[in-house]
Amino acid sequence: MKKTILLYGLLGGVLIAALKMVEYRYLVLEHSLEMYGGIVAALFSVMGIWLGRKLTRTREKLVVREVAVRVEVPVEVRVPVPASGPFVRNEERVRELLLTPRELEILEALAAGLSNKEMADQLFVSENTVKTHAARVFAKLGARRRTQAVQLAKEAGIIA
Amino acid sequence: MKKTILLYGLLGGVLIAALKMVEYRYLVLEHSLEMYGGIVAALFSVMGIWLGRKLTRTREKLVVREVAVRVEVPVEVRVPVPASGPFVRNEERVRELLLTPRELEILEALAAGLSNKEMADQLFVSENTVKTHAARVFAKLGARRRTQAVQLAKEAGIIA
DNA sequence: AGGAGAATCACCCGTTCGGGTGACGCGGAG
DNA sequence: CTCCGCGTCACCCGAACGGGTGATTCTCCT
Numbered sequence A, B: 001m002k003k004t005i006l007l008y009g010l011l012g013g014v015l016i017a018a019l020k021m022v023e024y025r026y027l028v029l030e031h032s033l034e035m036y037g038g039i040v041a042a043l044f045s046v047m048g049i050w051l052g053r054k055l056t057r058t059r060e061k062l063v064v065r066e067v068a069v070r071v072e073v074p075v076e077v078r079v080p081v082p083a084s085g086p087f088v089r090n091e092e093r094v095r096e097l098l099l100t101p102r103e104l105e106i107l108e109a110l111a112a113g114l115s116n117k118e119m120a121d122q123l124f125v126s127e128n129t130v131k132t133h134a135a136r137v138f139a140k141l142g143a144r145r146r147t148q149a150v151q152l153a154k155e156a157g158i159i160a
Numbered sequence C: 001a002g003g004a005g006a007a008t009c010a011c012c013c014g015t016t017c018g019g020g021t022g023a024c025g026c027g028g029a030g
Numbered sequence D: 001c002t003c004c005g006c007g008t009c010a011c012c013c014g015a016a017c018g019g020g021t022g023a024t025t026c027t028c029c030t
Helices: A002-028 A033-055 A091-097 A101-111 A116-123 A127-141 A146-155 B002-025 B031-055 B091-097 B101-111 B116-123 B127-141 B146-155
Strands: A063-069 B064-070
Touching (some): A101 A116, A101 A127, A101 A146, A101 B146, A116 A127, A127 A146, A146 B146, B101 B146, B127 B146
Parallel strands (some): A063 B064
16 A cells, blocks of 8 residues: 555656646746646646546446347358357346455456466555455355356356 | 545645745746646646546446447457357367377366366376376466466367 | 445465476387 | 387475455445
């Protein structure tokens, strides 16, 4: 968590520095006040939105369920691997199983074959946290091993 | 809630203070412009954060939109999950990877989420044997973990 | 104001895995 | 006949995993 704060602080500093630089150039070039203000406003607006989003990690966006429409597959193409539509998460199952957004992330990383440590690095949390999430996922899926969890999740249509 | 307000207030104060400090360096230039920029920056920063928070606060808004999608035939397809066409093993890949029949069995059991012990019981061999086979599979697939092996095998079209 | 849920992190303990090495028997190719 | 690939098994060791418990912080809901 301290890492996060540090990162944001640093980023903010860089942003302000950049702002100052831009400001100086515009001053020298005697551009219009409005333009300067606009740039500053836009820049900080974007930064603010980004910051707000990051700080309040809100998952759970709008879900677009894509209903696959079968298209006949040419025989010769069918040989290598059967075609399948884009993966559609079974939101029903997810809700049934009470899986939280974070747990879903863990589950996906799990299916990708990552170790706890790799997940921790990737998701920017400690390994202990990953283990906790993973344990909950196992409990909710009724799995004893990660491979089993992946298998069960796939069967339930929770992951691709 | 008090904390939040306090935090924002503090943050704004710090921001303004920092801006003011930097401002002194450009004393020779227009003061009003500096102040203007700082105020705008702080204002939009706060507004951005607030906006970001409000906009991304779509927790319960889970809008499920159903969209008909035409399923094209991918040239190089990922392994499907929901019940689709019958799985066709990519024998080509199997031969490339020099996987023996026994190793394939192990790989399948692996993907089914079985532990080494369970595989041993099921295949009627000792756990050590399973481990040996598994180790060879890992080596041939270039995997370090069983979950990774499963993932790689699926991508290669070796298993369903 | 208080409680529930989510996410974060820590520590312990026992089990499982993965990697390395060595060994043995069998069957087919040379 | 001999070599080699395959399948079988064993042992060791360090790393990773799974299970349990407890704690803190923050947000949301009531």
